Amino acid sequence: MLEEIRTTEQDDLVINVGPQHPSTHGVLHLVITLNGETIKKVEPHLGYVHRSIEKMCESLTYRQFILTTSRMDYLSAHINNHCCVLCVEKGLQLDVPPRAQVIRILMDELTRIASHVLWWGAFAMDLGAITPFFHAFREREVINDIMEETCGTRLTMNYMMPGGVMYDLHPNFQKRVHEFIKLFKSKLPEYHELVTNNVIFQERTKGVGMLSYEDAISYGCSGPAARGSGVSSDIRKLYPYEIYNQLQFEECLEYGCDSFARYQVRMNEMMQSLSIVEQLIDNIPEGDIQAKTKAVIKLPKGEFYSRVESARGEFGVYIVSEGGTTPYRIKFRSPGFSNLSALDQMARGQKIGDLVAMMGSLDLVIPDIDR
């Protein structure tokens, strides 16, 4: 702490960005040391939405703890739930019916698109363009409606169950997903017209927030933040779960290392997710949606880890079981936390306006970081 104070010179301007600030997307608190408009240091202060989810999970059963993860990274709630379910299934050595696997992947990819669409709008808004935000919500709303029809809720679905999914797909599901694919394909060029090709946007993002290949690895970045620096980190490719190894999709890599590269990765990922949905939507196998599980799930004694590719990067669940009905210890590896740690490295020497662009390009969700 003392050393920290010494690194701040007397003439520096220290401002607190957040915890109540329009562009920190929640209650992130950044202490910025400025020299005029230039950033000298960024120091994130965490803990404003810490709800001790990990500790709380120790008193919840293996069916119950899944829903708490929806409250962490609420934009990719499905994917978080998926990871918990995978971990429990690993402990039980359960075989999930193929129909349930396909439904899970469909939901995951739709969630990924919804999350990236919202990010696109929020990123443009961070840069000062407010209109894209509303256009983004138009497409997101369609996905939310599909979710609402099948899962029952729009944001925190709690649709995944150990052994399968909670309900079968709604009869309208396929029709509405087809409609969405058509709509999204017609609207994506507008995204490029409005934001990607805009010269101001390109100036604001190109060469801003440089995160080199080595730094991305050493900070433990994952997801689009790492893939924008050329680090291959797609869990779906590297450690395939469910039936991802039977699907055809590409890992989107960009080598620009800047905010624009991360932007490109996400834009391409949306197309890849859409192609996964297209591959699966007409080929959903018939069968059960749940494997038989006991009413009370007990994991055998041991340690279990599972990981998935969430919309922001690698999401991991680590369960230590003593053989009881509740976990002895649980740990979540959230992508936002590691990605945020690279912010200081990225921001040094940049302008204060770019800090917002960098934070936007990392796609931070604060409850995910604090847990």
Place this chain on the structure above:
Amino acid sequence: MFLKDYCKEVLGAVQSLLTGMKRTGYYFTHHKEIITQQYPDNKDTLVLPERFRGEVIMPHNEMNEHRCTGCTACELACPNGTIKVITKFDITPEGKKKKAVDKLVYHLEMCTLCNLCVSSCPSDAIKMEQTFEHSVYDRKLLTKVLNKPGSKIMEGIE
């Protein structure tokens, strides 16, 4: 050569800005694209999907009978302690004591609408209702007793 690049740069920039303006201009003139739903006005036509989770209810038939056996499976399944089942002992016609539900207390203010109670219920006694306007002026009103007064268990439910 420098001048040519300079002009190209300026023209390209202007063109990219004009494409963006064309797009917003399109939406400005095409009012059919507006997606706003006027919420309180469209209340009558608002249709929620049948799986929508608004609150937990216990359906009763016209004889004021429900299907709850008081087994407390929902209470055990609930992650937040939202449901509290208070049981009593009914005397069956044969003169035996039988466990039955006295009050099923439901705290809507604590509920996360995760659907675990409904999916754990062995006799389908509770289900999710599509109501979603839960605001009240007094917090006590959110604590509900799901079984109606005087109600009893349906015939043939064990």
Place this chain on the structure above:
Amino acid sequence: MWSFSKIAGIIDNWLNQTFSPAIALTIEMVLVGVLVIGLFALLGLVLVIMERKVSAYMQIRLGPNRVGPKGMLQSLADTLKLMVKEGLTPKGADKFLFNLAPFVAMIGAMLVMAPIAFARNFQMWDLNIGVLYITAISSLSVIAILIAGWASNNKYSLLGAMRSGAQIVSYELSAGLSILAIVVLTGSLQLSDIINAQANGWWIFKGHIPVVVAFVIFLVTVTAETNRAPFDLAEAESELTAGFHTEYSGMKFALFFLAEYINVFIVCAIGATLFLGGWMPLHIGSWQGFNHVMDYIPSSLWFFGKTFFLIFVIMWFRWTFPRLRIDQLLNLEWKYLLPISMFNLLLITIMAIMGWHF
């Protein structure tokens, strides 16, 4: 035909007959003052609701539609709310300067209104250096922003104010140069002369491509000068929360808000006067019939139509583009706008000397 100039003439005659000239002049001045303040309030209301509606339609939503018919009284309700709101002064703020700044902003905006011709022969003050007066006074607004930023005792405000200072000072140059283009073509600094010179066609049509370029540069620079997106660095909502007026609330905030919109109106009015012929109707060469039809539209309607069109364009910018960064903003001015407008001015001067324009 009904016109503003006739009404003004009747009132002037009546006052001069009833009172001595000195008293008549005083009454006229008071009348004008009241009219200007009334116009300000009205413009503020109209422009706020216009901005909200324009943004709403561009963002595929409906915008305000609850208060009054189609939500047209929304800004009136907002004004009422702001009036009854407490005006906070933060601890440690320079109280005198803090309270002074909104009024400086308003007065700066008011002063520029003087030489603008709203309709045929309806002008408060037709001074012979009108253009010079406008460029001089319009740069006063930066002082208000600097005062507000400094006096707020808030780091965000200070950053916003300093940005605004750098921004307005540099964009004054290109704005001046593009206005100068019209002055060169007309040969006069008087606004009435400039309008009369456009009787046979507006400068934007008569002056070939160089005037169009000057017009575009003018639009860009005035957007920057009025601190509106994509040049709203002084406010920069996502970076500096609200920039220089972070600490202002209630009516003091409303005055800043109003001053911003009045400034927008004024720069658009100037743009309409210089490039689009002010109150002058659209005349096309020798089409006598067409020109006569155009003459029947009141001159005030022409003026307000053109001004509101330009305001719409500036709003269009705001709801389409992302914000620039401060160094890019200055790059744009010094590396692109200034060289282009200087070269452009040279072309226009040659054009004016050779008489190549219509």
